[in-house]
Structure formats: structure tokens, C-alpha cells
Amino acid sequence: xxxxxxxxxxxxxxxxxxxxxxxxxxxxxxxxxxxxxxxxxxxxxxxxxxxxxxxxxxxxxxxxxxxxxxxxxxxxxxxxxxxxxxxxxxxxxxxxxxxxxxxxxxxxxxxxxxxxxxxxxxxxxxxxxxxxxxxxxxxxxxxxxxxxxxxxxxxxxxxxxxxxxxxxxxxxxxxxxxxxxxxxxxxxxxxxxxxxxxxxxxxxxxxxxxxxxxxxxxxxxxxxxxxxxxxxxxxxxxxxxxxxxxxxxxxxxxxxxxxxxxxxxxxxxxxxxxxxxxxxxxxxxxxxxxxxxxxxxxxxxxxxxxxxxxxxxxxxxxxxxxxxxxxxxxxxxxxxxxxxxxxxxxxxxxxxxxx
Amino acid sequence: xxxxxxxxxxxxxxxxxxxxxxxxxxxxxxxxxxxxxxxxxxxxxxxxxxxxxxxxxxxxxxxxxxxxxxxxxxxxxxxxxxxxxxxxxxxxxxxxxxxxxxxxxxxxxxxxxxxxxxxxxxxxxxxxxxxxxxxxxxxxxxxxxxxxxxxxxxxxxxxxxxxxxxxxxxxxxxxxxxxxxxxxxxxxxxxxxxxxxxxxxxxxxxxxxxxxxxxxxxxxxxxxxxxxxxxxxxxxxxxxxxxxxxxxxxxxxxxxxxxxxxxxxxxxxxxxxxxxxxxxxxxxxxxxxxxxxxxxxxxxxxxxxxxxxxxxxxxxxxxxxxxxxxxxxxxxxxxxxx
Numbered sequence: 001x002x003x004x005x006x007x008x009x010x011x012x013x014x015x016x017x018x019x020x021x022x023x024x025x026x027x028x029x030x031x032x033x034x035x036x037x038x039x040x041x042x043x044x045x046x047x048x049x050x051x052x053x054x055x056x057x058x059x060x061x062x063x064x065x066x067x068x069x070x071x072x073x074x075x076x077x078x079x080x081x082x083x084x085x086x087x088x089x090x091x092x093x094x095x096x097x098x099x100x101x102x103x104x105x106x107x108x109x110x111x112x113x114x115x116x117x118x119x120x121x122x123x124x125x126x127x128x129x130x131x132x133x134x135x136x137x138x139x140x141x142x143x144x145x146x147x148x149x150x151x152x153x154x155x156x157x158x159x160x161x162x163x164x165x166x167x168x169x170x171x172x173x174x175x176x177x178x179x180x181x182x183x184x185x186x187x188x189x190x191x192x193x194x195x196x197x198x199x200x201x202x203x204x205x206x207x208x209x210x211x212x213x214x215x216x217x218x219x220x221x222x223x224x225x226x227x228x229x230x231x232x233x234x235x236x237x238x239x240x241x242x243x244x245x246x247x248x249x250x251x252x253x254x255x256x257x258x259x260x261x262x263x264x265x266x267x268x269x270x271x272x273x274x275x276x277x278x279x280x281x282x283x284x285x286x287x288x289x290x291x292x293x294x295x296x297x298x299x300x301x302x303x304x305x306x307x308x309x310x311x312x313x314x315x316x317x318x319x320x321x322x323x324x325x326x327x328x329x330x331x332x333x334x335x336x337x338x339x340x341x342x343x344x345x346x347x348x349x350x351x352x353x354x355x
Numbered sequence: 356x357x358x359x360x361x362x363x364x365x366x367x368x369x370x371x372x373x374x375x376x377x378x379x380x381x382x383x384x385x386x387x388x389x390x391x392x393x394x395x396x397x398x399x400x401x402x403x404x405x406x407x408x409x410x411x412x413x414x415x416x417x418x419x420x421x422x423x424x425x426x427x428x429x430x431x432x433x434x435x436x437x438x439x440x441x442x443x444x445x446x447x448x449x450x451x452x453x454x455x456x457x458x459x460x461x462x463x464x465x466x467x468x469x470x471x472x473x474x475x476x477x478x479x480x481x482x483x484x485x486x487x488x489x490x491x492x493x494x495x496x497x498x499x500x501x502x503x504x505x506x507x508x509x510x511x512x513x514x515x516x517x518x519x520x521x522x523x524x525x526x527x528x529x530x531x532x533x534x535x536x537x538x539x540x541x542x543x544x545x546x547x548x549x550x551x552x553x554x555x556x557x558x559x560x561x562x563x564x565x566x567x568x569x570x571x572x573x574x575x576x577x578x579x580x581x582x583x584x585x586x587x588x589x590x591x592x593x594x595x596x597x598x599x600x601x602x603x604x605x606x607x608x609x610x611x612x613x614x615x616x617x618x619x620x621x622x623x624x625x626x627x628x629x630x631x632x633x634x635x636x637x638x639x640x641x642x643x644x645x646x647x648x649x650x651x652x653x654x655x656x657x658x659x660x661x662x663x664x665x666x667x668x669x670x671x672x673x674x675x676x677x678x679x680x681x682x683x684x685x686x687x688x689x690x691x692x693x
Contacts, residue, residue, distance in 0.1 A: 059505060064504075064505045064506065067504065067505075068504075069500055070497060070500055073500075085499070108450055113450075113454070115447045115448075115450040115451040115454060116447055116451065117444070117447065118444050118447050118448050118451065119444055120433065120434075120436065120440065120444075122433050125430070125433050125434060126429075126430075128693075129429065129430050129434075129566065129691060129692075129693045130429040130430065130566075130691075133691055134612050134646075134648075137612045137613045137615065137617055137646050138612060138613040139613075140613060140615045142382070142615060144378045144379070144382030144383070144385055144386060145378060146378065146386060147382075147385065147386055220462075312462075312463050314465070315462055315463065315465075
């Protein structure tokens with residue numbers, strides 16, 4: 001014991017710099033013996049790199065003032081050839097061997113280029129700075145050294161071979177229903193639940209009963225609220241009382257948001273719309289598909305509270321403003337984790353919480 | 356081991372010679388509480404092996420166990436953007452203007468209304484429906500000139516806010532019935548508060564875009580997170596709550612995040628000094644920090660047990676100049692970057 005103690009103190013006392021490293025510091029994973037030769041040593045090559053970034057180096061003031069692209073372009077006597085100022089990406093893919101290749105989609109001259117992002121949403125910053133680390137602390141499960149988790153039964157059951165017909169049969173599903181639930185792994189730094197996408201869906205029965213105006217207004221409203229183009233859907237089910245036949249009537253619009261758009265929508269929802277709903281108890285505690293996606297509905301008068309609709313409310317026929325279902329898809333594997341995330345982001349839940 | 360009562364099992368687990376000396380008592384209970392099959396296997400091995408008298412508890416160095424509290428106030432506002440981010444977002448906005456379809460004016464402004472007249476005046480001056488991309492028309496001959504020149508202010512957030520407010524003011528003045536009085540649109544509050552300007556480190560209203568942590572100064576003059584020794588058999592969570600109320604007072608609304616410590620710090624005494632109450636030689640102290648959020652209130656050291664001298668709310672950047680290097684290197688990974 002005493003020997004162990006002293007060696008520990010000794011190791012702490014010796015500065016780290018004197019301890020020889022087991023591995024040479026290098027950027028490449030593979031090393032050859034010739035790399036250590038003085039002519040090829042990595043440190044010599046690193047000296048050639050510039051230490052300062054181009055953003056920090058000052059630009060000479062005279063050069064910055066003299067630069068005026070508009071007057072320079074206007075002062076030109078003859079127009080430049082087209083190839084000097086306009087690049088057109090090929091319209092068709094002619095294969096990898098063709099000399100005219102399209103630029104990558106991140107290039108603004110690409111036909112597939114989509115601009116964005118335009119901002120750093122507040123809800124996203126809240127998640128990154130506060131919510132994620134709190135969830136990590138909350139979900140920590142301590143396993144003492146030497147702990148082995150008890151072995152679980154296989155998720156798919158085998159046949160007991162009591163009958164010769166059991167041979168080569170596919171495995172059975174779990175007991176009490178054949179739904180195979182998602183596997184919930186312990187939450188670590190690399191799988192903290194986060195919001196993946198948000199879907200706004202609106203079923204407009206007036207579109208089938210009366211005219212298509214209902215669908216147009218619903219589409220405009222959902223588009224205004226969500227900032228993405230909507231998709232339309234035909235009905236799958238037959239509703240005789242509303243005279244809706246499957247596959248005939250277009251009855252629903254849906255918008256799916258990701259990334260920046262999604263966080264802006266979430267911020268508006270949590271801080272502007274939901275607090276202004278009168279006598280709203282919150283999202284029902286039993287909502288969820290038991291794999292981490294929570295859905296709730298908004299009435300037409302609640303959808304009208306979105307700032308984008310409120311700002312020109314007169315342009316929407318008031319009766320035609322649709323209600324909608326909002327689904328928050330999270331990367332959580334269970335509803336419990338998803339509710340933890342969403343309530344941390346500011347969505348209230350009420351009633352019996354079903355996990 | 357048969358399915359006995361929980362208490363009997365706990366006693367049995369305490370009686371059993373510990374296999375792992377480095378595991379704490381509650382963890383040993385966890386290990387003993389495994390499923391029945393493995394517990395039975397474990398009991399078999401313990402009966403067959405000769406009982407080893409546990410002597411390690413005598414020779415193990417004794418440490419004082421402290422419950423520490425990392426009390427933090429999360430960021431209240433968004434962070435300042437880097438110059439590159441500002442430039443990037445602005446350029447993306449202009450690219451978006453070039454690539455998107457023209458604004459559908461008829462949907463937003465009914466013909467002949469005051470809003471429509473106001474719109475016509477403004478679009479002449481601004482040249483684009485977007486209010487945050489400066490003077491730029493994506494459909495005229497100069498649309499290629501979409502990059503900002505060096506030193507231009509259009510991408511600055513302050514400039515954006517100012518143009519938006521002025522735009523709203525002119526709309527309010529143009530469309531209001533009463534022409535005698537000028538409409539005033541309130542500007543957003545400053546991102547710098549009074550406490551920032553005065554350098555008041557005791558205020559919770561400073562550095563709104565950063566996480567603030569509560570640091571207290573002991574009577575010897577060392578800065579640290581609030582911490583007190585655990586008393587009796589209270590849990591870490593209870594001890595942390597007691598620490599908070601006994602050092603920083605009751606005038607706070609706080610929430611303790613979870614039941615597990617977020618980090619720990621070990622301090623070794625130069626020489627073990629003898630504890631008067633128990634007679635054991637104490638080799639140092641181990642502090643386990645519970646993460647806590649403050650919702651409302653303010654720290655108050657008047658009733659502190661340790662006779663603390665001072666407190667400060669500090670961000671992660673300011674903390675290292677107050678703490679000892681060894682202490683800081685142990686706690687720095689608990690603190691959020693922002």
C-alpha cells in the first residue's frame with residue numbers, strides 16, 4: 001500500500017513534460033521509419049504555415065477605398081465575354097467522364113443550391129447552452145466498477161422445437177403484441193435527445209365537401225406559419241358522413257421543418273402562440289407514439305395567433321383558417337425522454353404522464 | 356440467496372467481505388442487488404471461498420467528504436455573433452433574395468389602403484421587400500453586386516435593429532389618423548446592462564449572454580464553490596441543499612439538476628492532520644459538486660456557517676483568475692462554454 005501511495009505522489013510531482021510520451025505526436029495515423037529523418041520531419045513543414053488567419057490581417061486602407069466594383073464595371077468600354085461573368089451549371093448529368101461537370105450543391109452557381117442558414121435561432125442556442133447539458137446530468141445512471149447489467153431475454157423469441165414444423169420458422173415477436181419497441185440506450189454525450197423535425201399537418205374536410213378554396217387557404221396559412229412549401233395529400237380513408245372517398249379528394253396539407261426553420265417555429269410556438277391561448281391546459285401527458293414523437297393539436301383560433309397570420313389577418317377568410325396537428329419528432333427513443341426534452345424547452349404537459 | 360426482505364439483504368451485503376475496496380457502500384449494495392441468478396452464483400462463490408477479513412478500511416486514507424454546489428444562472432439572451440457569422444448570414448440572405456420568386460404584394464396589401472400607399476413609398480427607397488438586406492434589388496442589372504464592401508454596416512445587428520425600428524415608425528406615422536403627434540416605437544433594451552457598465556460582480560443582471568456561476572470567498576481568502584462537509588448519513592442531494600441554505604441563504608429559488616454529482620475535486624493535505632472528534636488522521640477532502648440552477652433571488656452570506664467573506668457571479672472566462680490552478684483544472688469541465 002505504502003509503495004503504491006508514494007508512486008502515485010511521485011507521478012503527480014513530476015511535471016508532465018518530462019514524462020516521455022508513448023506515442024510520437026503526429027497528425028497522420030500511419031508512420032514510417034523514414035518520417036523521422038531530419039529532411040522529412042513534420043515540425044519543419046509546420047513552420048511554413050501562416051499562423052494568422054486572413055480575417056485578422058489588416059487590409060491597406062487605400063486599397064479598400066479604391067475598390068468600387070460598380071463604377072469599374074460601368075467604366076468598361078466593351079462588355080466582357082459571357083464566360084467571364086456567367087457560369088452555367090450543365091443541365092443534364094452526362095456522366096463522370098464528361099468534361100463539363102456540375103459544381104457541388106453547396107456552390108451558389110449550382111442548380112441544386114439552397115441558400116441558408118440565415119440566422120442562429122434562439123431556441124437552438126438555448127438547447128445547446130442549457131438544455132442539453134442538463135439532460136445529460138439528469139439522465140446519468142451510475143454503474144459502479146465491476147457492475148454487469150443483468151442479461152435480458154432476446155427481443156425475438158425462438159420456437160421451442162416441440163414440433164417438427166418449427167424448423168426454419170422466422171423468430172416470434174415479443175410477448176403481448178408483435179410491436180418491436182425501439183432500443184433505449186443509456187444517454188451519453190453523443191446521444192442526448194434533440195428535436196429532429198417538426199411536422200405541421202392540417203386535415204381540411206371543407207376541401208372535399210365544398211370547394212378547393214379551403215385547401216388553398218389552409219395551404220397558405222400553414223406555409224406562412226412554417227416557412228416551407230406544403231405538400232398536399234389525398235384521403236386514405238372513406239368518411240361517408242363528410243362524403244369523402246379514398247383516393248379521390250385532396251383533403252390535407254403538410255409542412256415539414258428541419259434545422260433553422262424548425263427552431264424558429266418552435267421559438268414562436270413556445271413564446272408567442274402557446275402563452276396566448278386562453279385556458280389551454282398544455283399537451284396531454286398521454287400523447288406520443290412511444291418512440292419519442294409527441295403530437296398535439298391547435299384549434300383554428302389558435303393558429304390565427306401566429307404572428308405571420310396576425311400581421312395580415314384580413315387577407316384570410318376567417319372561417320377558412322385551418323386547425324392543425326403539430327408533431328415534434330425527437331431523437332429520443334422513448335416518450336419519457338422526449339417529454340423531458342420538450343418540457344425543458346418550454347412545452348407544458350398536463351394530466352397523467354404516460355411513459 | 357433466497358428472496359428475503361430488502362433489509363435482510365442489505366445486512367447480508369454489509370456483512371459480506373467486500374470484493375472491491377474502491378467501491379462505495381451504496382454501490383456495493385447495487386452490486387449485491389443484481390438479479391437473482393447472478394446473486395445466487397455470487398453467494399455460492401462467497402460460501403466456497405475462505406472468508407477474508409476486511410482490513411482495508413483501517414489502512415485506507417480517511418478523507419472528509421464535502422457536498423459542493425455549482426449554482427449557475429443560464430444565459431438570458433442570444434450570444435454575440437462572430438464577424439464571420441454576420442458576414443455569412445448576410446450574404447446568404449442576399450443570395451436567397453436573388454434565388455426566390457418576387458414578393459406577392461397583392462396578398463399582403465389591399466389596393467387603396469393606407470398600408471398600400473406606405474408600401475409604395477418605401478419600396479422606392481428600399482428597392483426590396485426585405486428589410487434586413489440593405490438597399491439591394493435582386494432583379495435589376497446590378498444584382499450581381501451582392502457582396503458588402505469592407506467597413507459597411509449593413510450586416511451589423513445594431514444596424515438591422517435600427518432600420519427595422521425606423522421602418523416601423525414611418526409606417527405608424529404614415530398610417531395613423533392623428534398627424535399631430537409622432538409615433539415612437541420602443542427600441543429593444545441594450546445587451547449591456549447597468550451591472551456590466553459598473554463592473555458589479557455581485558449582480559445577477561451582468562453578462563446576460565453567458566452562464567454565471569456563484570463563487571464564494573472563504574475566511575482564509577480562497578475562492579471556491581459553496582461546499583460543506585456531509586453530516587451523519589444524509590445523502591449527497593440533501594447535503595447539497597443544506598450547503599446551499601447554510602452558505603448562500605434562503606432568499607433563492609433554485610433547482611438541483613438530478614441526483615448525481617456533475618464533478619469532483621480532491622484536495623490532499625500536505626500532512627495528515629488528526630480529527631479531534633473521531634481521532635482519525637484526515638488526509639484531505641473530497642468535494643462532490645451538484646449542478647444547480649437559480650431561478651430567482653440573490654445570494655446572502657449573512658447567515659453563512661463558514662463565515663464567508665464575499666461572493667461573486669462569474670462567467671467561465673473570469674473564473675480561472677480567482678481559483679487555484681489545481682482546483683480550476685478539476686472543475687473546469689463541469690462549466691458550460693457559454
